[in-house]
Amino acid sequence: MITLHHLEQSRSFRILWALEELNLNYQIQFYRRLATLAAPPELKLVHPLGKAPVLTDGEQSIAESAVILEYLQEQYDTQQQFKPQDHANKQQYRYWMHYAEGSLMPLLVMQLVMTNVPQHVPFLIKPVAKKITAGVKAGFIQPRLKDHVQFLESYLATHDYFAGTFSFADIQMSFPLQALVSRTQGKYPHIQAFIQRIAERPAYLRAQSKEQAL
Amino acid sequence: MITLHHLEQSRSFRILWALEELNLNYQIQFYRRLATLAAPPELKLVHPLGKAPVLTDGEQSIAESAVILEYLQEQYDTQQQFKPQDHANKQQYRYWMHYAEGSLMPLLVMQLVMTNVPQHVPFLIKPVAKKITAGVKAGFIQPRLKDHVQFLESYLATHDYFAGTFSFADIQMSFPLQALVSRTQGKYPHIQAFIQRIAERPAYLRAQSKEQAL
Incomplete structure (x- = not known):
């Protein structure tokens, strides 16, 4: 039996969605986040890092979203629907x-x-904390992120999916792109269109309903 | 012809080392870091993200260390010396x-x-900056890193290499583990022993000499 160890509002939604794309039988072991938003300690019983997702399949216990996606594709995508076959798209x-x-x-x-x-520092040092974190963002994070957003926006301007037709690479990319879209308020139309495109897939919608019912 | 776009003191040492393990003919395009330690803008001519390593092989241009390692292994490791063959070690x-x-x-x-x-804030707010960054480390980074170090130390207590015998997975893991060792002063003997083990390989030593000569 396949079990997905699924943490709410986390990377493990990708695996739930992939399982639905593959029409597999599986069970979900659901974990709630702590008040601090950290993962609960019970997850350490499944994997020493205490992170989600973890997929167990018989004796095997698999961590890292991409590794789980590649495992599921290889084992269960018997018609090779979700991984391209030609060299360029495989790359x-x-x-x-x-x-x-x-x-x-x-x-x-x-x-x-x-x-x-x-938000987590004493009231009196909040202004300094804002200044310091703004400095890290402006000096380190934003210039790099700007390059990534431009790179992705221009890739998606000429590609509907990341590796030819729809594949598990699109599932893997969905999580960071959804985070990007929610922080950039529709400023990047091709990234936004990609997110809409994948969110209309029947398997995506089924995964969403299953998650909401947990 | 294979060209490695190599940035000093960076992740691209791994690729130099892999090229030596494979005994390939290749050339190195060398880039120095700016005074800020960032990568120089010329790297954007090779890849839109302006990062290293990038490997070009004929018409192909490949980024991400793991992707380059997997590409080189598939294309040029004709005797399958650097990737395990059985299911468990492949995983x-x-x-x-x-x-x-x-x-x-x-x-x-x-x-x-x-x-x-x-070090990068005005003198007067240095004490507050230290307090704030210590808080991020203690509240977010350190508890997670502690789990990782224990996980790795106990894995390496029972494994000489990450996937059976020596493989490109060991090259991929070398960079973060070297960073860990340099920050933990020999407190983790199995991680330290792994680093020593790989650094004694003839191909590693050749890559090191080539880098020093650049």
């Missing part, structure tokens, strides 16, 4: 699988942490 | 390829940025 598939969490997400996470810092 | 190979930059490096980069912040 793109691999690239975006790594890029999503290796390059884009770290900047988005750091930006979020910096945004939250001023 | 490990894939896991560590993604984990290195997807999970471990983001925390190390954020830790480095937080450590550098107090």
